C-alpha cells in the first residue's frame with residue numbers, strides 16, 4: 335500500500351510517532367495558532383490529541399488497510415526538514431464528508447507549501463478515499479488560508495458569526511467546500527500526475 339506521496343521536493347506521509355515532536359513544537363507557537371480554533375498547545379496537549387490518531391493509523395497500516403484518520407506530515411524530501419502537517423477528518427454522520435486542516439510551520443510560510451497541502455488533500459480525498467465532499471473553514475482574517483482554499487477550487491458557503499473567542503475578541507468562522515463533482519476529470523488527471 336502506498337504510504338508516501340511526492341510533489342517535487344515535498345513528501346506527504348502518514349503521520350507517525352517520530353513526527354510528534356516537530357508537530358508539538360509547531361503547535362506551541364503563537365504565530366502558528368493565531369487564527370486556529372485551538373492552541374498554542376503544550377507538548378503534552380498535542381501528544382494527547384495526536385497519540386490515539388497515530389495508534390489508529392499504525393494499526394490500519396499494519397493490516398495493510400487505508401487508515402480511518404488521514405493525518406499527514408509534510409517534509410522536504412532531500413533534507414527531511416519538517417514543513418507542517420495536513421489532515422482529512424471524517425465529519426460525523428455523513429460518510430464521505432471530511433473536514434480539511436493544514437498547518438505550515440512559520441519558518442516555511444510563503445513558499446507555496448500551504449497551496450500544495452490543500453491541493454494534496456483534494457487529490458487524496460477524491461482519488462485515494464471515496465470522499466464526495468470536503469469541507470474547509472477558517473477564522474475571518476486568515477487571508478492565507480482563505481486564498482489557499484479558493485486556489486484549490488473551494489467555494490465559500492457562508493459564515494458562522496461570533497464562533498471563536500480569542501484575546502477577548504469574537505471572530506466569525508468562514509465556511510468553504512469542494513464537491514467531487516466540482517473537479518473535472520482533466521484536473522484529477524493532473525493531480526494524479528502531480529502527487530506520485
Ligand SMILES: CC(C)(COP(=O)(O)OP(=O)(O)OC[C@H]1O[C@@H](n2cnc3c(N)ncnc32)[C@H](O)[C@@H]1OP(=O)(O)O)[C@@H](O)C(=O)NCCC(=O)NCCS
Nearest residue numbers: 366436437438443444445446447448449472477478479481
Ligand atoms: C495559512 C497557511 C497554511 C498558508 O501557508 P503558506 O505555506 O504560507 O501558503 P502559500 O505560500 O502556499 O500561499 C498561499 C496563498 O496565500 C497567500 N498568503 C499566505 N500567507 C498570507 C498572509 N499572511 N496574508 C496574505 N496572503 C497570504 C500567498 O500569497 C498565496 O497566494 P497565491 O497562491 O495567490 O500566490 C499558513 O500561514 C499556516 O499554516 N498558518 C498557521 C495555521 C493556519 O492558520 N492554518 C489554516 C487553518 S484554517
